[in-house]
Amino acid sequence: xxxxxxxxxxxxxxxxxxxxxxxxVEVNAVKDVVIGEVAHVEDYFDVEYPVRxxxxxxxxISKIPYENNGFSEIYVxxxxxxxxxxxxxxxxxKVYTYAKTFIIVDQTGDYHFSFKTCGAAIIWVNQxxxxxxxxxxxxxxxxxxxxxxxxxGINEVVxxxxxxxxxxxxxxxxxxxxxxxxxxxxxxxxxxxxEFTEVKDVLYN
Numbered sequence: 001x002x003x004x005x006x007x008x009x010x011x012x013x014x015x016x017x018x019x020x021x022x023x024x025v026e027v028n029a030v031k032d033v034v035i036g037e038v039a040h041v042e043d044y045f046d047v048e049y050p051v052r053x054x055x056x057x058x059x060x061i062s063k064i065p066y067e068n069n070g071f072s073e074i075y076v077x078x079x080x081x082x083x084x085x086x087x088x089x090x091x092x093x094k095v096y097t098y099a100k101t102f103i104i105v106d107q108t109g110d111y112h113f114s115f116k117t118c119g120a121a122i123i124w125v126n127q128x129x130x131x132x133x134x135x136x137x138x139x140x141x142x143x144x145x146x147x148x149x150x151x152x153g154i155n156e157v158v159x160x161x162x163x164x165x166x167x168x169x170x171x172x173x174x175x176x177x178x179x180x181x182x183x184x185x186x187x188x189x190x191x192x193x194x195e196f197t198e199v200k201d202v203l204y205n
Contacts, residue, residue, distance in 0.1 A: 001187040004074075004196050006120035008184065013081050014175045017099040018071035018187050022085055024093040027164060029054035051092045052138070055164050059094070061134055062111075062158050066124045066154055071100045074196065078203050082116075089165040095160035101183040108152045111183075116143040116174040119163025123160075125149065126156055136163075139170040146175070 006016040032050035117143050120134035125148050134140035163171050177183050
């Protein structure tokens with residue numbers, strides 16, 4: 001495997017990841033009546049539809065397993081500064097995938113980040129579950145502080161993230177470096193660094 005290296009300065013987002021292909025599962029619910037006020041202005045209104053209510057009552061992220069294989073896609077943020085897989089899906093579906101990167105530190109300790117998503121996420125560091133966050137704030141990102149215990153040397157970071165797609169879905173996460181110095185890291189891929197740089201130059205120039 002080839003290593004494509006990156007550096008993330010303080011208050012910048014980590015966007016270098018490999019991804020597993022996105023999976024979807026149809027979500028059904030018993031027919032029900034939606035109760036809410038009629039809006040006379042164009043604005044955001046949080047309405048809990050029957051399918052979301054059923055999803056929240058039955059979905060359990062505590063059973064999500066760690067995975068280490070099948071990270072076949074390289075994520076390039078292009079015009080976005082986050083890991084963003086947002087889409088439009090015509091029927092209610094649970095969407096989910098995994099992202100992986102490696103962070104290199106020269107000292108074992110607690111490293112500080114913030115994490116933002118609309119759905120739910122789990123983070124494993126060196127195959128150990130380190131973080132779980134499940135705001136499920138439909139299409140509105142929720143943010144929390146995140147402390148990861150990193151060991152001297154190379155640390156594997158695997159992130160599972162999911163959401164319920166009700167037509168449009170803001171399916172993304174943001175992970176911001178809040179440490180005093182830059183973090184070094186890399187992604188593993190079969191693509192050579194020169195090929196990656198060439199494609200990235202085409203996208204950004």
